[in-house]
Amino acid sequence: MSKIATITLNPAIDLTVRVDQFEPGRVNRGQQMQMDAGGKGVNVASFLADYGHATAVTGFLGRDNAAIFEQLFTQKRIEDAFVRLPGQTRTGIKVIDEARQQTTDINMPGLQPSEADVEQLMARIEQLAATCDWFVLAGHLPPGLPTGFYATIIEHLKTLGKNIVLDSSQAALRAGAQAGPTILKPNIDELRQLVERPLEDETSIEQGARQLLRDNVRLVVVSMGEQGALFVDQHTTLVAQPLAIKVKSTVGAGDAMVAGLIAGLTEGLPLAECARLATAFSAGTITRIGPHLPERPVLQQYISQVRVRTLQPASKTQEE
């Protein structure tokens, strides 16, 4: 089984604070606080490692607070190929309101890598390409990097014949999508930004996703929070219904979906089974804080509960 590499240019420590009945602009009393190593690619690797995959992580990590990441990598046997930068990796605040089942994210800009750091990163990616067939490029760009940075990496990885998943936002997503990764995983807001029109129903979301399928892009997964997700390829559109479970924190739900999708695709599962696995991974993480999957029997139960249907042109549906 080949290794899966994730690239997180701007990882984050997630400081989760539980505040029931959270009111912005007021004095709030918190109930619980927890810190986790995070950032999109770090989370994807962590979920895949829980599922038994060999993973490697790279990107830029602040030297001064790297311990929490190093602990995670050691614990889950994730290969650490992060380039170290002077200073601290950003910390993001995640306010979870369990009573209202709401998560509020405050994400910071992060550390700025130098030209020499970027060169070092490119060398690490080159080294990882010797052992990894899949590359996940995920998250916000750090300050100072050009919006076309993901596009540059994608173009290079394409020449090496790699499978590439892009999960980013704003201009970096737009430029990256044009470079033709294998899979795109926008959430509904990111898809709206990409296609520049309101997407109000399943059909318009499907059409928006289908617009992105071209050249190398063979699958677009649009995640829609509690509305589930659409899996759109050349031949079909599947709708994966989320599970009705008690939400603790939605932080990492999208990353879990990416991880579950890759787990399915690398096993050679049909798209409907991949959609089921991806949704089960997401369900597994929203019931807890931190980028971890539940034990196998629980995950197995979630997989069996996910409902996937085909979205047909005349809106006739068929259970998969």
Ligand SMILES: Nc1ncnc2c1ncn2[C@@H]1O[C@H](COP(=O)(O)OP(=O)(O)O)[C@@H](O)[C@H]1O
């Ligand atoms: N409130 C929720 N209830 C149930 N499932 C959810 C909820 N929020 C997210 N999910 C699951 O996680 C998946 C990804 O979530 P989403 O919030 O769209 O991703 P992102 O974090 O990338 O914005 C969804 O497709 C769904 O299966």
Ligand SMILES: O=P(O)(O)OC[C@H]1O[C@](O)(COP(=O)(O)O)[C@@H](O)[C@@H]1O
């Ligand atoms: O790189 P960005 O877009 O600032 O996002 C970083 C945040 O995204 C996360 O990876 C969670 O992502 P998702 O909720 O989209 O799966 C957090 O761990 C992290 O704080």
